[in-house]
Amino acid sequence: MNDIKELWEIFNERFSDTGLRKGVFAAPGRVNLIGEHTDYNDGFVLPMAIDKSIVMIAQLRDDKEVRAYSVDYDSEAVFSLMDLEFDQENIWVNYLQGVIDEIQKLDYYLPGMNLIFTGNIPKASGLSSSAALEVVTAYTISSLNELNIAPVEMALLCQRAENDFVGVNCGIMDQYISRLGKEGNALLIDCRSNEYELVPLAIEDFRVVICNSKVERGLVDSEYNKRREECGKATKFFAEKLDRRIKALRDVSTDELVEFSGELAAVTLSRARHVISENNRVLTAVSALKNNDLETFGSLMTESHISLRDDYQVSCQELDLLVDLALKQDGILGARMTGAGFGGCTVNLVARNRVDQFITEVKAGYQEATNIEPEMYVSLPADGAREL
Ligand code: GLA
Numbered sequence: 264m265n266d267i268k269e270l271w272e273i274f275n276e277r278f279s280d281t282g283l284r285k286g287v288f289a290a291p292g293r294v295n296l297i298g299e300h301t302d303y304n305d306g307f308v309l310p311m312a313i314d315k316s317i318v319m320i321a322q323l324r325d326d327k328e329v330r331a332y333s334v335d336y337d338s339e340a341v342f343s344l345m346d347l348e349f350d351q352e353n354i355w356v357n358y359l360q361g362v363i364d365e366i367q368k369l370d371y372y373l374p375g376m377n378l379i380f381t382g383n384i385p386k387a388s389g390l391s392s393s394a395a396l397e398v399v400t401a402y403t404i405s406s407l408n409e410l411n412i413a414p415v416e417m418a419l420l421c422q423r424a425e426n427d428f429v430g431v432n433c434g435i436m437d438q439y440i441s442r443l444g445k446e447g448n449a450l451l452i453d454c455r456s457n458e459y460e461l462v463p464l465a466i467e468d469f470r471v472v473i474c475n476s477k478v479e480r481g482l483v484d485s486e487y488n489k490r491r492e493e494c495g496k497a498t499k500f501f502a503e504k505l506d507r508r509i510k511a512l513r514d515v516s517t518d519e520l521v522e523f524s525g526e527l528a529a530v531t532l533s534r535a536r537h538v539i540s541e542n543n544r545v546l547t548a549v550s551a552l553k554n555n556d557l558e559t560f561g562s563l564m565t566e567s568h569i570s571l572r573d574d575y576q577v578s579c580q581e582l583d584l585l586v587d588l589a590l591k592q593d594g595i596l597g598a599r600m601t602g603a604g605f606g607g608c609t610v611n612l613v614a615r616n617r618v619d620q621f622i623t624e625v626k627a628g629y630q631e632a633t634n635i636e637p638e639m640y641v642s643l644p645a646d647g648a649r650e651l
Contacts, residue, residue, distance in 0.1 A: 265334065265381055267318070267651060274320045277332055277339075278377040284407045285322035290399035290648040291315065292384035292391045293440040294473050294610050295601045296449055297567050298545040300575055302434030304494050304538045305455040305511035307545040310436055311464065311471070311644035312444025317382035317395045318651065321403045324375035331359055334381035344373055349428070358393060361428025362400040365420040371410055378403070385638065388475050389607025393429070394437035397421035402442070402648040415457050417648075418442045432488055444647035451549050455513060462552055464644050469557060469596065472613045474589070474625060475638040476581040478606035486577065487603055490534065497535040500527060512538040537574035541567060561596025561612045568599035568609075577604030581633060585609045588628040592621045 265273070267287055291312040298308035324330075327344040333355055340356040342348075347364050350356040367373060380399065384392040398421050405412045412420070421438040425431050439452055439459070448461040464471075494512055502509040504523055509515060512535055520539050524532055544563045551559035568586050572578040582600040586609055589598035594617030601610040613621045622639045629637045 270318065270320055270334070270379065270381065273332075273334060274322075274377075274379050277379065278322065278330065281322055281324050281377070283323035283325065283374075285320070286403070286407060287318065287320050287651040288399055288403045288406060288648065289316045289318045289651055290395045290402060290441045291444060291645050292395050293437060293444065294390060294471065294608070294642065295436065296471070296610060297548045297564055297599070298436075298541060299567060299571055299599075299601065299604075300490060300577065301538055301541050301545065302436040302452075302454040303491055304498075304542075305513040306538065306542040308436045308452050308454060309449050309462065309545050309548060310440040310444075310452070311449040312440055312647050313384075313390065313473070313640070313642040314645040315382070315384045315390065315640070315642070316645075317380055317384065317392065317399045319378055319380040319399045319403050321376050321378035321407060323407055324377060326375050328375040329359070329363070330375075330377045331356065332379040334379055344375060347428075355396065357429050358396045358424065359400050361424030362397050362421060363404065364428055365424045366401065366404055366410070366412075369412075369420070371408070373404065373408060376404070376407070385475055387479050387607075388477075389480060389602030389604075390473070391437040391441060391602075393425065393431075394421065394433075394441045397424055398438055398441040398648050406650060414443050415439070419457070431484065432491065440647065442647050444645060446644060446646045448644050449552070451545070455511070460549075462549055464552070465555065466557060466612070468615050469612050470615050470618050470641050471643070472611045472618060472621060473601075473640045473642060474585045474609045474611065474629075475640070476579075476585055476606055476608065476629075477635050477637055478579060478581045480603065480606040483603050483605045486605060490575065490577065493531055493534040494538060497527070497531045497538075500531065513542060515539055517543065533574040533576075537570045540570055540574075557596055557612065564597030564599045564610070564612060565590065571600055571604060575604075579605050581606065581629075581635070582609055584632055585625065585629060585637070588625045589621070592624055593617050594621065
């Protein structure tokens, strides 16, 4: 990624100064420590922002035109704020347009902008580069126009942009953490109330190591929607069976699941079992972190992987291999796939003094078995969206 000075040079070469407000803003990607496929079940998640982000430079214009340049794709798009239309060619433009659309729907009257952006979040790797692009766009527009958009409201409008304009049916986790992440902390998000709690990640002797399988998440969209439908089916079943209001799998206890397990189709049962057990794991993991019990935290991560692999069936051979290799290393506390699945990354908690060896060994083992060179990133919890 270019440094800020270089970015300003690119910006100034491309656009003449309008004399209006300008600035540089950033929003990070994320890694989810535990709580997978729970956000759209009104459940709990525990992500952290990573130190990889998208940086945007922008200046307001005195008309209704947006001129946007993606440094990484070396491609420019021009559109009017009065005429937002899905762009089939430049898919990245739709994230900007979707966010603008949502802000305009809140009755804000926006002027045009010149902007450029670049990033170092690996794309299609499950580290939420799309959410970061949405959030940095919203943050930039909101800051330059001095709009009064509360942080959670901003995350929600970015999610709507992705659901309605881009057409991807994601939950709230990625946009939320990209907007609200805090250095040194993971974020426990209650995806029903949309409230959060900062959970300090005081892991001096350990590191979060992210392994990118480099497998593109091919099936992810269709399988993601299928999982959502299956969870909907399970919710409907429990709502009919139980004499109280069940709005989501969040409301079903383990005992209730066991009680009715004979009446549920096998697939529905295993999907529900993942979601219900994963919600419990998140809350137990948070208590473990608060008690400085990283051993328990790590075991819960690994249990989460097994549940995602066997019950929710969103892992793949390569992710399973990365987890298996990780669990054989010295100094490993826990390993799991992270994000939607079907490729992308795993997240590992590794003793700090073993990180180098861990990286060498897992890389070698993975490469030997798959012929793919994985990428490894070590990240501490970083801040969410900010002005630079
Ligand atoms: C994707 C979605 C999130 C979440 C995860 C799975 O990252 O964007 O909302 O559902 O998958 O936990």
